[in-house]
Amino acid sequence: MQDSVLDRLTHVLGDRTLHGWGKSLGLSDGKIQNMRKGKTPDPELLSILSRTENVNINWLLTGDGAPFKVHAFTNGDDLQDYLSTALEDEPWRIIVVESYPEVTVVLHQPGQIDFAKRTIDYHVVEVLTGSRSKLLIEFLEQLARAGMLEVVQACTSLNKAEIRLGMVGPYWLFGNNDSCGHLTNNTRVMREGELEESNIEFQSWESSTSDNTQGIQINLMRAVVELLEQTLIEQKLTLTPNQKARVISAAYNHAIQAGATADTIQPQALTMAIDAVR
Incomplete structure (x- = not known):
């Protein structure tokens, strides 16, 4: 449903405008206008997008795969080894998003990069996921005892x-x-x-959705996200990241209750959810 590079870039930017984002990077009006007309960003800008937005460039150019990069490990021991090495080299902060049945962590730290004759501040982010293993849990427990782990205070299974x-x-x-x-x-x-x-006990962002967060239907969730982006583009609307999350949660749970699938979900479900949060 995100048929062009511009559509997918708009998804990455969220509620930021293309012009405002481009100017923050020091792009000329001409380059911004070229992207608005559908021209593919040049290799240097693609590299900046990959670093500052954690974008999956293959998805941005072709629509294949997930929008953002995730480092998925086949087993927890490999994830533990990666984390151990990463913490030796960089001052990462670690947020545990989920711990059962899989472990998902977000590493983040402030970063800077030089581009277009200016220094850009950005958030360096790595999302890591792997199966739960004894070695991984023991390592994370060591970090927890040292006060080096954080957990999200409010999250649903859908958000995770x-x-x-x-x-x-x-x-x-x-x-x-x-x-x-x-x-x-x-x-x-x-x-x-x-x-x-x-598992870590989380409160729910949306109390109305807390009873429907088990057994996520991944294809349906992806369809909801894509349909939301299409609806926002068609209606020329912008939502904050928080509003988008609320719309996705509400539309997903409405689709579950209605027995809809990724192929049958209707735009009206998104429109009603958008109206409710605006």
């Missing part, structure tokens, strides 16, 4: 799945200087022994 599947990026998670993301001011230090529980 979006992060794990690469459906949301750094701006959605952390915002920027002008706005807050979903993880901004929404974490707490993990308690010792918490990972030994069956």
